[in-house]
Every structure is written in structure tokens, then in C-alpha cells.
Amino acid sequence: MNNTGIPLKDPAVSAAAGDTEQLERAYIDASTRVPVLMFYTSAIAWLIVGTVLAMVVSFKLHSPDLLSGISFLTWGRLRPAHMNVMVYGWASMAGMGTAVWLMARLCRATLRFPLLLAAGAVFWNVGVLIGVGAILLGDSTGFQWLEFPRYVAVILFVAYTLMASWAVLMFRYRRGDQIYITQWYLLGAFLWFPWLYAAGQLMLFVVPVQGVLQSAVTWWYANNLLFLWFGAIALGTAYYMIPKVIGRPVYSYHLATIGFWTYALFSSWTGMTRLVDGPFPAWMITASIAATILTMIPVATVGLNHHLTMQGYFPLLRYSPTLRFTVFGAMSYTVFSVLGVLISFRSVASYVDFTQVSIAYSHLGLFAFFTMTIFGSMYYIVPRLVGREWRYGSLIKLHFWASAYGIGLMTLMLLAGGFLQGANLENPALPFSESIETVLPYLRGRSLAGILLTVSHFIFAYHFGLMLLGLGRTSTVPTFLNPVEAETSGGH
Amino acid sequence: MKGLAPLFLGIFGTFAFSWVGLTVIPNWQIGSLNPQSDEEGTEIYPRPQSGMFERGGHVYAANGCVYCHSQQVRADYIAADIERGWGNRRSAPRDYIFERPVFLGKMRMGQDLANIGARAPAPEESPAPAGAAASPAPAQAASPSSGTPPATAPAALPGTSPASAGSPNASPPPGQRTGVASPSPGQMANTTPGGSSPAAPSAQTPSAPWPIQTAGLPPMYSAAWHHVHLYAPRSINPDSNMPAYRFLYEKRRIAGERSAEALQLSGSDAPPQGWEVVPTYDAKCVVAYLMGLNQSHPLKEVRTVGGAPAPAASPATAVQGTSPSPAPAGAPAAPKK
Numbered sequence: 001m002n003n004t005g006i007p008l009k010d011p012a013v014s015a016a017a018g019d020t021e022q023l024e025r026a027y028i029d030a031s032t033r034v035p036v037l038m039f040y041t042s043a044i045a046w047l048i049v050g051t052v053l054a055m056v057v058s059f060k061l062h063s064p065d066l067l068s069g070i071s072f073l074t075w076g077r078l079r080p081a082h083m084n085v086m087v088y089g090w091a092s093m094a095g096m097g098t099a100v101w102l103m104a105r106l107c108r109a110t111l112r113f114p115l116l117l118a119a120g121a122v123f124w125n126v127g128v129l130i131g132v133g134a135i136l137l138g139d140s141t142g143f144q145w146l147e148f149p150r151y152v153a154v155i156l157f158v159a160y161t162l163m164a165s166w167a168v169l170m171f172r173y174r175r176g177d178q179i180y181i182t183q184w185y186l187l188g189a190f191l192w193f194p195w196l197y198a199a200g201q202l203m204l205f206v207v208p209v210q211g212v213l214q215s216a217v218t219w220w221y222a223n224n225l226l227f228l229w230f231g232a233i234a235l236g237t238a239y240y241m242i243p244k245v246i247g248r249p250v251y252s253y254h255l256a257t258i259g260f261w262t263y264a265l266f267s268s269w270t271g272m273t274r275l276v277d278g279p280f281p282a283w284m285i286t287a288s289i290a291a292t293i294l295t296m297i298p299v300a301t302v303g304l305n306h307h308l309t310m311q312g313y314f315p316l317l318r319y320s321p322t323l324r325f326t327v328f329g330a331m332s333y334t335v336f337s338v339l340g341v342l343i344s345f346r347s348v349a350s351y352v353d354f355t356q357v358s359i360a361y362s363h364l365g366l367f368a369f370f371t372m373t374i375f376g377s378m379y380y381i382v383p384r385l386v387g388r389e390w391r392y393g394s395l396i397k398l399h400f401w402a403s404a405y406g407i408g409l410m411t412l413m414l415l416a417g418g419f420l421q422g423a424n425l426e427n428p429a430l431p432f433s434e435s436i437e438t439v440l441p442y443l444r445g446r447s448l449a450g451i452l453l454t455v456s457h458f459i460f461a462y463h464f465g466l467m468l469l470g471l472g473r474t475s476t477v478p479t480f481l482n483p484v485e486a487e488t489s490g491g492h
Numbered sequence: 493m494k495g496l497a498p499l500f501l502g503i504f505g506t507f508a509f510s511w512v513g514l515t516v517i518p519n520w521q522i523g524s525l526n527p528q529s530d531e532e533g534t535e536i537y538p539r540p541q542s543g544m545f546e547r548g549g550h551v552y553a554a555n556g557c558v559y560c561h562s563q564q565v566r567a568d569y570i571a572a573d574i575e576r577g578w579g580n581r582r583s584a585p586r587d588y589i590f591e592r593p594v595f596l597g598k599m600r601m602g603q604d605l606a607n608i609g610a611r612a613p614a615p616e617e618s619p620a621p622a623g624a625a626a627s628p629a630p631a632q633a634a635s636p637s638s639g640t641p642p643a644t645a646p647a648a649l650p651g652t653s654p655a656s657a658g659s660p661n662a663s664p665p666p667g668q669r670t671g672v673a674s675p676s677p678g679q680m681a682n683t684t685p686g687g688s689s690p691a692a693p694s695a696q697t698p699s700a701p702w703p704i705q706t707a708g709l710p711p712m713y714s715a716a717w718h719h720v721h722l723y724a725p726r727s728i729n730p731d732s733n734m735p736a737y738r739f740l741y742e743k744r745r746i747a748g749e750r751s752a753e754a755l756q757l758s759g760s761d762a763p764p765q766g767w768e769v770v771p772t773y774d775a776k777c778v779v780a781y782l783m784g785l786n787q788s789h790p791l792k793e794v795r796t797v798g799g800a801p802a803p804a805a806s807p808a809t810a811v812q813g814t815s816p817s818p819a820p821a822g823a824p825a826a827p828k829k
Contacts, residue, residue, distance in 0.1 A: 061601070064725070064735045071739040076556020142553025142593040171496070179499065188503045195507050203515060204593075210523050211588035213515070215596040220514045228507070261502065268510035277566045278596055279583040284518055350571050354562055354600035425600060428575035432603055433731050439601075440733070 039097030046089025053082035107174030120162030127155035185236030220271035227267035251308035263298035276349035325376030332368035357418030388472025402456030410449035417442025548781025562597030740775035
């Protein structure tokens with residue numbers, strides 16, 4: 001299996017402990033090495049591309065003459081390019097990497113024919129590349145979150161089928177009866193994504209629906225992608241990583257079951273909250289608002305479950321990078337969902353409908369919740385694939401704080417700016433330009449936050465590059481954020 | 493949990509529930525709306541748009557206008573959209589039946605455009621183009637070279653009002669637009685501060701809404717104005733944060749005489765002597781698209797709120813909102829004269 005030249009962590013170390021399970025795990029990890037590292041590498045490459053795009057987009061919003069005049073650098077093309085790179089390039093690839101690895105681990109099955117999975121990743125990358133190129137060259141479809149032209153959708157779909165069927169097949173060959181919570185979420189995500197994508201493409205391009213329904217389908221797709229694809233992967237990951245790192249089972253399976261099914265049921269109905277007050281039958285919007293309020297049930301159960309699992313183990317956040325990122329992500333899930341409920345109320349929505357608040361909401365979901373959780377899982381998984389430990393604890397710490405402060409500042413700026421913008425928009429005594437003037441300083445603040453996030457992503461990419469080149473530490477002890485004085489319970 | 497079947501069924505079921513609930517059922521309900529027509533079938537709204545309009549929509553999509561401009565007017569009891577002069581009634585599903593893609597939009601870093609075409613000044617040819625909302629022809633005709641002596645308008649009188657460009661008599665009596673299918677004249681959201689009355693109190697000008705009719709420029713929201721605005725947004729409003737779309741225009745040496753389409757630019761945006769800036773076909777299409785965006789036609793299913801503030805009845809209030817009373821409320825305004 002070791003055909004990549006990447007040194008595999010020597011299984012003999014664990015075998016000496018007489019633990020065949022360790023050995024088995026090492027083999028499973030080895031089987032996933034090529035595809036998962038490939039997912040991660042391309043995801044991180046896209047992350048860097050998307051971050052650079054994000055910086056330009058953010059600066060251009062308050063300095064409109066920057067780089068203008070060139071068609072493919074115009075703000076209206078860079079913005080969807082950034083969005084699609086992040087959604088389909090970074091988040092989907094990274095999420096799939098983590099999901100495939102977790103699936104193999106939890107099914108206790110080695111991944112068969114990993115190179116085919118890798119081929120899927122190649123196709124996917126090609127699809128995203130062509131798609132982003134098409135957007136920059138002016139071939140966007142104009143549907144938010146689905147800007148990639150149709151021919152790209154076909155490529156992505158083929159690539160996805162290659163990849164996801166693998167994960168589902170793995171599920172078929174699993175050993176053991178018990179299906180762990182993480183597997184529910186991952187199986188759900190792997191099945192929901194193609195259905196969503198197919199339904200979206202079908203209703204927008206193949207048999208296009210009439211008029212405003214196009215918008216309804218777009219936002220139904222977008223919100224479901226956020227919840228049922230990214231959200232499900234992130235929640236599944238958190239359900240694995242938190243108990244794993246602290247070495248303690250999940251507090252309650254019962255709560256987890258309730259959380260999963262209510263999540264699937266309610267969050268899939270929230271799409272129309274993006275169109276409150278729009279030209280739609282009122283019942284559609286009301287149903288979505290009701291569903292959004294009901295998502296508080298999974299938020300409460302998942303949050304409670306994680307909290308009770310963590311209880312007594314919070315000091316570990318000082319040491320374990322995985323735990324720190326994952327817990328940050330899990331907590332952000334609560335913040336994200338609560339904000340989602342608040343801004344869906346009709347009285348609030350009428351103020352924030354058309355403001356930067358919706359940008360804050362998307363970034364809370366995709367960055368603070370999903371991306372941070374995935375960073376956590378990468379800190380756990382990558383050492384097991386390359387057989388080296390992360391080289392610098394200090395870089396991980398920097399990555400964490402730059403990300404945490406970056407997204408925190410960004411959210412605050414966009415929320416504060418957005419609410420003021422909305423208040424001015426709703427005051428007809430003020431000229432329209434006033435609402436823009438109000439929000440501009442906050443957008444500059446957001447650019448500042450963007451610099452922090454850029455720094456954090458470059459640090460992470462550099463660190464990951466070191467790992468990939470085999471320049472990590474050779475050690476049996478994982479890299480901790482802070483030196484461990486006493487004995488630490490559990491791994492990392 | 494044991495067993496794959498219940499898990500799979502649950503995953504499929506939740507998805508199907510949401511898909512049916514939020515897309516399939518709405519599709520049954522509002523997925524095949526027809527245009528509205530009156531008894532005689534003469535006033536049909538909306539109508540299919542021109543080819544230029546359609547292409548303009550793609551230019552609009554390609555350049556991401558939707559990320560800053562919405563195209564939906566919310567009801568008067570919900571939001572200030574109508575008071576801002578963005579429309580005289582809320583948008584309804586029927587308004588969009590011929591649009592593809594639909595650009596409802598989620599952001600207002602720029603103004604709402606649902607009725608931007610309705611705000612255009614009256615075309616000079618009095619016979620309004622029946623329903624051919626997109627028809628760019630009359631608008632093009634209104635371009636600088638042919639009409640509107642721009643520089644002559646004193647600065648304090650920004651309202652080189654739409655109608656005044658032609659003969660004053662051609663100024664269409666506002667009352668007539670009640671139920672007129674065409675997106676013709678004056679229009680509800682005539683943001684021109686001075687209104688059409690030359691005697692408009694100049695005191696209003698300082699607090700004029702954005703964007704402001706600048707002296708020396710084509711009448712606001714005319715095709716020529718849109719071209720200047722797209723080419724050099726800050727020449728119209730120095731505070732605008734809209735990017736310039738210069739790549740939609742061509743700067744070329746004047747061969748023979750100056751093209752009638754050439755943009756009327758001033759200051760640093762103006763091309764050097766002997767050069768002119770002309771719109772590409774894409775630029776013409778996107779302007780035709782903008783000129784075609786018009787939801788001012790009444791629909792049976794929604795209440796028309798502001799009526800059509802007659803141009804004479806200080807249209808500025810509709811926008812400035814200095815007096816909160818939303819203009820002559822109620823039915824389409826009766827002619828004031």
C-alpha cells in the first residue's frame with residue numbers, strides 16, 4: 001500500500017502493545033492516504049485561491065476603482081468566483097476528505113481501489129477550475145450558489161458519483177452492527193448532496209421552473225447545501241473528534257438520535273428565510289421561518305450532548321489542536337443557528353434582508369462552524385496519513401487565534417454594519433446613499449478581519465506543506481498547543 | 493441505531509419532504525401563471541421581452557449586478573421600498589413570469605432596480621411603444637446628440653425634466669397612465685428632484701436624493717444616462733461605490749463625425765480630443781435590459797399604493813420622504829390640472 005513514498009507511521013509501535021486494533025487502524029489509514037491527502041491538498045490550494053479572491057473582493061467593495069476596468073477582475077465576477085471556490089473548491093473537497101477518512105475508520109473497512117477515488121478528486125478539481133474560469137470570463141448562470149455553467153455541473157456530478165459511491169460502498173462493507181452517530185451524518189451528507197445538486201440543476205436548467213420559483217429553488221438549494229452537506233459533515237466530524245480526543249464516549253446516544261432527525265427534518269425547510277418579504281406565497285416563508293425556529297431543537301440537543309461529553313475535560317482545550325478547533329466549530333454552530341433564527345423573524349428580516357447581515361450569516365456557517373471543525377479534523381487526520389506529527393505547535397496556535405479573531409471580527413463588523421445599513425434603508429427620510437456611507441467603515445473593518453484570515457490560511461497551508469513533504473516531527477507524541485506539564489488523559 | 497434501511501429511508505424521506513414542500517408544491521401553486529389581461533384582452537402584462545433585453549439579462553448575470561442590486565419591491569406595510577420610490581406596489585410572482593434568470597437579489601449595496609425602467613424619462617416620440625418595454629429605440633433616440641440641450645440647464649434646476657426635453661405639450665398628462673400598458677412617461681418614481689415644473693422650489697435641491705441629476709448630463713435614467721453611469725459612476729455621484737464597467741465600452745478615434753451613440757462624458761472621464769467612447773453591443777443590451785425593468789403596471793392581486801404621483805405633484809416627496817405622507821395615496825392619481 002505504501003506506494004506514494006510518504007512514510008507510513010510504523011505500525012510496529014502499536015503492535016508491540018499487543019493491540020491488533022491499532023494495527024488494523026494503521027492499515028485503514030494507509031488505504032485512505034492517497035485520496036484523502038489529495039482531497040486535502042487540493043482543498044487547501046483552493047482555500048488559498050479563495051482567500052486571495054476574498055481579499056480583492058473585500059477591498060474592492062469600499063475602493064471600487066481598485067483593479068477595475070478589466071472584465072475578469074470586475075467585482076461582480078470576483079465575488080461569485082470567491083464564493084464558488086470556497087464552496088466547491090475548499091469546503092466540499094476538505095469535507096469529502098474528512099468524510100472518507102472517517103467513513104473508513106468507522107466502517108472498519110480498508111478503502112478499496114483508492115486511486116479511483118483520487119481520479120474523482122481530479123475530475124472535481126477540473127470541474128471547479130473550469131467553473132471558476134467560466135465565471136471570470138462572464139459565463140455565470142446568475143443563480144447564486146449555482147453560478148457554474150451547466151457543462152461544469154455535469155463534470156462535478158460525474159466526479160461526485162465516483163467519489164460518493166465509494167463512501168457508500170464502504171458503508172456496505174462495514175464490519176460490526178453498530179452504526180455510530182457520525183456515520184448517520186456522513187451517509188446523510190453523501191446522499192443529500194447529489195439529490196440536492198440534481199434537483200437544483202433539474203429545476204433551474206433542464207426543466208426550468210417559472211419566474212420567482214427559480215429564486216425559491218436557488219435558495220432552497222443554497223440553504224440545504226449549507227445544512228445538509230456542509231453542516232452534516234461538520235456535525236458528524238464533531239461527534240467523532242470530541243469523544244475521540246478526550247477519550248470518553250458521547251454522553252447520550254438518545255439525544256444524538258433526536259438531534260440528527262430533527263436536524264434533517266427542520267433544517268432542510270429553512271431555505272425561504274433568505275427571501276422573507278419577497279414575492280412569494282406567504283405560507284412558503286412562514287413554513288421556513290417555523291422550521292428555522294424548530295432548528296433550535298437540534299441545536300439544543302447537539303449542543304447539550306457535546307457539552308456534557310466535554311464536561312470536566314475542558315482543560316484539554318489548552319493542549320489539543322483538534323479539540324480546540326472542533327469545539328470552536330461546535331460552539332459556532334449554536335451561534336450560527338441562533339443568528340439564523342433571529343434574522344428570519346419577519347420584523348427583523350425587514351431590516352436586514354438586503355444588508356451585510358446575510359454575508360455575516362453565511363460566513364458564520366461556512367467558516368466559523370464548518371471550516372473550523374474541518375481544520376480540527378485535519379489536525380487529527382493528517383499526522384495519521386503522513387506518519388509525522390505537526391512540526392510547530394506555535395504555528396497551530398497562530399493559525400487558531402488568527403482564524404478565531406479573524407472570523408469574530410468579521411462577524412461583528414458585518415453584523416453591526418449590516419444592522420445600521422438596514423436601519424438607514426428603512427428610514428425613507430435618509431437618502432439611499434446614507435445607508436452605504438454608514439456601512440463602508442464596517443466594510444473596511446471587515447477587510448482588516450480578512451487580512452487576519454489570510455494570514456491564518458497561509459500559515460496553515462505552509463504547515464500542511466511541511467507535513468506533505470515529510471518534514472513533520474518524527475515522534476510518538478502528538479504536537480500539543482502548549483507544553484504538557486502533567487500527564488494528559490487521552491490522545492490528541 | 494441498527495440497520496441501514498430505516499436510516500436510508502429517513503434520509504431520503506426528510507429530503508423528499510423538503511423538496512416537495514418547498515419546490516414542488518409551490519410549483520403547482522404559482523409555477524404556471526399567465527399574463528394578466530383585461531376584458532378586451534388589449535392590455536396584457538407582463539409581455540415577453542425583446543432579444544436585447546434577454547441578452548442584457550445575461551450581461552447582468554455575467555457581471556454580477558445581482559450581488560448589489562435587488563429587483564423586488566416589498567409591501568408598503570413591511571418596508572420603506574415604496575416610500576423610497578422604488579415602485580408603487582409590491583412585486584408579485586406574476587411580474588417575473590418571463591424572466592430567466594430571475595434576479596430577486598439579496599443585497600442592496602445599490603438601489604433596487606425592479607422599476608428602473610419605469611423611472612426613465614418619457615421618450616420623445618409621443619406614441620408610446622405599446623408594451624415593448626424593452627424597446628431601446630426610443631431611449632436611444634433620447635441620447636444627447638438628438639435632444640436635451642444639456643448644458644443650458646442651470647445647475648439649480650437639475651430637473652431637465654424628462655418631458656421638457658420635447659415640447660412641453662408633449663408632456664403626457666399623468667392621469668393617462670392609469671392602466672396604460674406601456675411603461676410610458678413621467679412614472680411613479682420620478683426621482684428627478686425638480687420635477688417637471690420649472691418653478692420647482694430650488695430649496696429642494698440641496699437635500700436632493702441620490703443619485704442627483706447633474707447638470708450637463710443626460711436626463712436621469714435615460715439610456716444615455718445609464719451609459720454614462722456604467723462607464724463612470726462617480727461622475728454622476730462622487731460617493732457611489734459602484735465599480736466602473738469600462739470594459740463594456742470602446743474608446744475609439746472619431747472617424748468622420750462623432751457617433752450619435754458616443755457617451756457624453758466630462759472632466760477626467762472624457763476621452764481626449766478626437767476620441768469618443770461608444771457602447772459595445774453588450775452595453776446596449778444591458779441598458780435595454782435596465783430600461784425594460786418595469787413593474788408599474790397594476791396587477792389585480794396586489795394593491796397599488798402610491799398611485800402615480802403626478803409629475804406636477806412634487807414627485808420628490810416620494811423619494812425624499814421629507815414629508816412622510818406617501819404622496820397622493822390611493823387610486824392612481826387624478827390629474828391635478
